[in-house]
Amino acid sequence: MKAFYGDLKLGILGGGQLGRMLIQQAINYNVTIKVLDPDPEAPCRKLCDEFTAGSLGDYETVYNFGKTVDLLTIEIEKVNVDALEQLEKEGVVVYPQPRIIRLIQDKGLQKQFFKENDIPTADFQIISSIEQLKQSHIPFPYIQKLRRDGYDGKGVYKVTDEAALDKAFTAPSLVEKLIDFEKEIAVIVARNDNGEVKCFPMVEMEFNPEANLVEFLIAPSMLPFEIHQEAENIAKRIAESLKIVGLLAVEMFLDKHGRILVNELAPRPHNSGHQTIEGNTVSQFEQHLRAIFNQPLGNTDCLNNAIMVNVLGEAGYEGPAVYQGIEKILNKPGVYIHLYGKALTKPFRKMGHVTIVDADREKAIEKARFVQATLKVIA
Amino acid sequence: MKAFYGDLKLGILGGGQLGRMLIQQAINYNVTIKVLDPDPEAPCRKLCDEFTAGSLGDYETVYNFGKTVDLLTIEIEKVNVDALEQLEKEGVVVYPQPRIIRLIQDKGLQKQFFKENDIPTADFQIISSIEQLKQSHIPFPYIQKLRRDGYDGKGVYKVTDEAALDKAFTAPSLVEKLIDFEKEIAVIVARNDNGEVKCFPMVEMEFNPEANLVEFLIAPSMLPFEIHQEAENIAKRIAESLKIVGLLAVEMFLDKHGRILVNELAPRPHNSGHQTIEGNTVSQFEQHLRAIFNQPLGNTDCLNNAIMVNVLGEAGYEGPAVYQGIEKILNKPGVYIHLYGKALTKPFRKMGHVTIVDADREKAIEKARFVQATLKVIA
Structure with missing residues (x-):
């Protein structure tokens, strides 16, 4: 691999807030940064040497993007792994390694990996269909998780009783002891x-x-x-x-x-x-x-003690984001704002985060509660 | 002025390392960032919403750029102040204020300001020509400084004796007690x-x-x-x-x-x-x-204790920059690298800086000396 500073081309799959904060840091290393994200308005779009709007799940798109860089990384794991494996064969360095992304994309494989490697985890069963789930007679309540594409609490369902099975996921899933x-x-x-x-x-x-x-x-x-x-x-x-x-x-x-x-x-x-x-x-x-x-x-x-508060879009608002309370929270020492450059807010969308640092833990918690009560993202 | 986050357009005059580090921080506030710099390869060129290559000294260029933003700031004081004053009249917020930039651009005015405001400073005389300097019979040795456009040690001359006067600056200057x-x-x-x-x-x-x-x-x-x-x-x-x-x-x-x-x-x-x-x-x-x-x-x-070491282009090298010793210095805890994204090095060009943080001051100094001895920018 080329020296990491100077002429190395770093590709990032995903152009959201994680990519944005990664770029803020990567600026210190002089690397050329290219970003692929489906959203032409993604938070990274203006902060990199080259931004490409395109699907992270599409083989051709990911492969063609990857061919233009020396080193490829991700800020989201829902990407086309076949393309990454091909790129790896052709000499592009892909970190994390595609086989690991493939494993982690599938919660079933992840759980099996834990089991095989003596990593403590909740008991589970792999379920391939809704019929199989209904026939399994697992004692209620339990948690059903889709094997693929779950994200931020989506793809998780609590099965409380027989009746709840009607709304259970039909796709391959795993069930876990609550x-x-x-x-x-x-x-x-x-x-x-x-x-x-x-x-x-x-x-x-x-x-x-x-x-x-x-x-x-x-x-x-x-x-x-x-x-x-x-x-x-x-x-x-x-x-x-x-x-x-x-x-x-x-x-x-x-x-x-x-x-x-x-x-x-x-x-x-x-x-x-x-x-x-x-x-x-x-x-x-x-x-x-x-x-x-x-x-x-x-x-x-x-x-120091540090507390992180997610800044979420307020329930009931959707549209161009308006931030309330910033001046009030900046008035407290040790309060740091990170907005993610998203033009539109919607309920519970991650619009930013605030970090509160204080040598006194109780004061840090007090300030965190103040930030939560004060900073609002509306439209 | 518009709320500083969201739709505010921030203009920066100058696209060098100071602008680059300002942008790294400004990313947290969602502002739209526009940069003007004469060098199409300036360190900020890829990190802003809009980069304009153009002269910072030209009235029209600065004025036209300023008209596209809500708030204008500088990362270098050698800019066209007449344009800034006009922009200010027309409602663009310019910070620092143009009158202050004008004052600071002229080392003579700066010194007079110190005198008028009882700010302690070395005794000085304002000299309008080389003839005036030769006739002034100031006791040697003394320092002659150009009133305008001095930068990073340029525009400063030590007048040691009568003979040295031959190489003194001919432009308006000030002389200062050594x-x-x-x-x-x-x-x-x-x-x-x-x-x-x-x-x-x-x-x-x-x-x-x-x-x-x-x-x-x-x-x-x-x-x-x-x-x-x-x-x-x-x-x-x-x-x-x-x-x-x-x-x-x-x-x-x-x-x-x-x-x-x-x-x-x-x-x-x-x-x-x-x-x-x-x-x-x-x-x-x-x-x-x-x-x-x-x-x-x-x-x-x-x-904590922090030590800053400038990373300068090594004497004797000019061309595409090559960095030596980075891995060795990153091996020490509390060592932070900031490279400025300059493709070409030349002797003593500021290519980056390294900050060393350590609770033990002596250890910090030791690490700083190691960094200076180890990190080299050659071509």
Whole structure:
């Protein structure tokens, strides 16, 4: 591979906010950046050397795009893997490796991988059709997940009783024991081609039981040291089994008995690592670049308590986005805004995020609640 | 002025590294960014919504560019101020204000401003011609500075004796007493239109007496508290006298008697503030945006010791840039590379900078020396 600075052409499949933040960091390395995304108005469109509007799922489009770069990476895993495998054969470096993207695209294969590699995960069964599901007599309640194309909570269905089966997914899926979990936690791990592996400190999601929603992310987690250690060991074991090059986000549950169960993987920068931009020695975006450029991985220490709040389109509004409350939140020290350059808002669309950094954890949480109550995206 | 996020069009005069780092930060605010620079290969060319190649000194070019934006700022002060004044009359918001750019473009006017406002500075005389200089009988040695267009040490001449007068500048200039200084120090101050004023902690330049060159910048300075306080007070007084909106970099000397003397001003992000990207709660670029958007200024505290090393083109090399030693320096924790996207190197051209952050000051200095010895830009 060419030296990563200077004349290296880096291609990114996907031009959303993850690509945007990756580019903000990649600017420091002088690489030529090309982006492919189906949306001609994608957040990255004006921030790269070359933007191509085209389907990420189409073989020809991905192949032709890939032929113009030296190194190809992704910011979304729903891409045409056949094209990536062909590009790899023809000498384009593709990180993460296509075989890993293929595995992670299919939640069934992912679960089998966990099982084969002794990675703790909730018990599951693979179901190929609705008939098979109806005949399986799994004790209610349980969770049904589509094997493919689930995203941001879509493709997940809670089967509470016999009647609920009528609305169950008909496509190939897996069913999973409902976990009575205490916390959602996540570890982002990076591996480079030299085999160096480094984790970011474990983070936890703060759950709002009233709204039944993840409210925000806290880094580092305040759970006991043993939990950190175990979660990071699991993440490292997965990265090493896969021999991934790049970032791997490992989402996990901590159940009421203190057991960690891996939920799912994302082989790319991830929502659970945005706070690393201000909160850690290197950010997840810098680390992904170092990993795919096969450079020494950066120190991942937390500089401070950091809380990440997603900025979502307000329910009931759709159209050109209007932001309310920015001045008020910038008035607080240690509050950082990241807007994603999306012209149109719709309910719950991810329009940006805010990171709050404070040496005093309680103050950080207080400010996070203020940000949530104050910053609104309407139309 | 329009709300600063969403549909505001921000114009930047100059598309070099300062503009590039300003854009990296401005991406977080969704503004539309347009850049004017004479070099079609300028570092910002691919990172903005619209890039125009054209002269910054030409009235029509600057005026026409300015008419397409809501808010205009600069990353270099050598721009056509007549055009800016006309744009201001016609309702374009120009920060820093054109009258301040006009003042700072002329080192003679700058010095008179210092004198009128009791800002401590080296004694000086304004000289309109070489004949006047020869007749003035100022005691040798002294410094002659061109009133206009000096840059990065150009336009400065040390007049050691009668014979040296033959090579003195013939254009309007000022002569200044040679200062036997102990340290070069700098404070970057920001002011917004609400009148809020905030300084970044004072930094100092580490001088290499052997090479007779500034070796690197250390933040924060380790000079006594009283010096910090005085330097920051001077910077605030200047910002308030000028009523500037935006950043103002104030370069100062500390003489052998412990007196501070202001050397010169730059009304924009500045080389002496690059380390704020990793070293401070907010960076100078974020602060400049907050100031010109009239948002609350950010907290400027240092997070850690930070050292900034300029990455200059190696003497003896000219042509397409090749970077040596990057992997070795990335191997050290707390080392951050910023390359400026310049295709061609030449001796002493600013090709990038490296920031080194470490809680242990001595270790930071050690790493900075390693970076200087290891990272080379050749052709």
